[in-house]
Amino acid sequence: MTEPASAALYTHKPLGEEIRSVAGYYVLEEEKTLSFRGRELLLVRGSMIVDSSCCGSGGCGFVHVAGYVVGWKTRRSPEGEAVSEVEPVRDEAEREEIRKWVSELERVAQVQFG
Amino acid sequence: MATGIRDKVVILGMGCTKFGERWDAGGEDLLVEAFQECLQDAGIDKKEIQAAWFGSCFPEIGLGQSALPLSVSLRLPNIPVTRVENFCASGTESFRGAVYAVASGAYDICLAAGMEKLKDTGYGGLPEFGANAGPRNFLIQPSITAPGTFAQLASGYAAKYKIADDVLKRAMAHVSAKSHANGVKNPKAHLRKAVTEEQIMAAPMIAHPLGLFDCCGVSDGAACAIVTTPEIARSLGKKDLVAVKALQIALSNGYEFGYNEWEVDHFVTTSIASKRAYEEAGIKNPREEISMMEVHDCFSITELVTMEDLHISPRGGAIKDIMDGFYDATGKIPCQIDGGLKCFGHPIGASGLRMLYEMYLQLLGRAGERQIKDPRYGLTHNLGGFPFMNVCSIAIVGRYEK
Numbered sequence: 001m002t003e004p005a006s007a008a009l010y011t012h013k014p015l016g017e018e019i020r021s022v023a024g025y026y027v028l029e030e031e032k033t034l035s036f037r038g039r040e041l042l043l044v045r046g047s048m049i050v051d052s053s054c055c056g057s058g059g060c061g062f063v064h065v066a067g068y069v070v071g072w073k074t075r076r077s078p079e080g081e082a083v084s085e086v087e088p089v090r091d092e093a094e095r096e097e098i099r100k101w102v103s104e105l106e107r108v109a110q111v112q113f114g
Numbered sequence: 115m116a117t118g119i120r121d122k123v124v125i126l127g128m129g130c131t132k133f134g135e136r137w138d139a140g141g142e143d144l145l146v147e148a149f150q151e152c153l154q155d156a157g158i159d160k161k162e163i164q165a166a167w168f169g170s171c172f173p174e175i176g177l178g179q180s181a182l183p184l185s186v187s188l189r190l191p192n193i194p195v196t197r198v199e200n201f202c203a204s205g206t207e208s209f210r211g212a213v214y215a216v217a218s219g220a221y222d223i224c225l226a227a228g229m230e231k232l233k234d235t236g237y238g239g240l241p242e243f244g245a246n247a248g249p250r251n252f253l254i255q256p257s258i259t260a261p262g263t264f265a266q267l268a269s270g271y272a273a274k275y276k277i278a279d280d281v282l283k284r285a286m287a288h289v290s291a292k293s294h295a296n297g298v299k300n301p302k303a304h305l306r307k308a309v310t311e312e313q314i315m316a317a318p319m320i321a322h323p324l325g326l327f328d329c330c331g332v333s334d335g336a337a338c339a340i341v342t343t344p345e346i347a348r349s350l351g352k353k354d355l356v357a358v359k360a361l362q363i364a365l366s367n368g369y370e371f372g373y374n375e376w377e378v379d380h381f382v383t384t385s386i387a388s389k390r391a392y393e394e395a396g397i398k399n400p401r402e403e404i405s406m407m408e409v410h411d412c413f414s415i416t417e418l419v420t421m422e423d424l425h426i427s428p429r430g431g432a433i434k435d436i437m438d439g440f441y442d443a444t445g446k447i448p449c450q451i452d453g454g455l456k457c458f459g460h461p462i463g464a465s466g467l468r469m470l471y472e473m474y475l476q477l478l479g480r481a482g483e484r485q486i487k488d489p490r491y492g493l494t495h496n497l498g499g500f501p502f503m504n505v506c507s508i509a510i511v512g513r514y515e516k
Contacts, residue, residue, distance in 0.1 A: 019309065019313050022458075052238055054460050
């Protein structure tokens, strides 16, 4: 299978699972697609708690924008998880527009891009 | 003419608690736990210890000021005990005090101990330094954070060597994933869980480009060492000896804080202390001669940049070495073979001795499934403070070969 030149693979991770570091943890809570300029953006919403870091405590809601969906769950990872093909958002101006829109829509403090 | 510390002192025994959320134990209990293992390993009686040093950073939430907590907890036989504090180098400072005391001939057998209990303070993070930080602290550092200043280091490093954001993030993720993979094999580690580079890179930001997995945590723990001369160790029946090859400490003097020539791309102190340490140990080519390292990975970028300041990776070359697996458990110089701060957390007074404990086990072939093949020299490194103003300690230990 050949992906578009700019495509990347996104492995769909289980929701509700604590991914813990020694400084805190994050949880992926919801996976969804949103229409943006006629294309479907794949994003994952989660929350982070920093409760045992050396440098303080805190937390935030966040959204990870994987990219525009090119192929939906077209393959499996070696661990058996579904894998989609996505086109990451690379343009900084486009990122800024999505960042502003998604942070207001999802009420999160951080919007990251894959 | 000073001749340095090489081969004048050996480690007779060491002990280390399990690090973690030790709700089951107070600070005194942790000291006793580490000391019992250490004493049994040394094969001596407690009354043979002639002097002791105790490293702890936060007496206000720990066991209090002075060295009395160590003396009382271990019921030491009314010997001189000194408490030392030098930020994150406090554990190594206690080791330095004990080693120098033996080397001077003032004592035959000395104890170095370090302990910190940070998990039951009632809040996250380190305690407020407050008035203990000195009256000038809030004038010169009014609103900084540790992640913020180390993020500046990451940005400064990336700018100097023209490294793309995703390339730096991937290298830092490899640093962290490697340590987590090592920590799974260590029963004394606080967090024993493997994580993938993808999970690390998907974590939210703390201070760009440092994400959640790029930062270390607090923990509870204690570690200690008993040191003596090679001759006394031999007389006690010890065959394989681990000798102190070098002990160096370098402190900032205000140069970096001026932000004039310094480009926020490296640690001045580490670069100086490591050169002195190699000279003291008689090491000509550290990339070829150092067998393993435990460095101060308070942030992943610290470990990455430190590989260059230790003169092992060339300037601007740490990312290539990291991604080539040079510092992995199976690489040329395994780094954080015990899991590092990422898996042990950072009970400040104990960390330097915890690092030496792993080097000691490895040199004696007692590291279990983490054991690397035929190590000769092990290096430990602590960095207390911030990139622009810090305390750096380097210790090198190795087999006694005389």
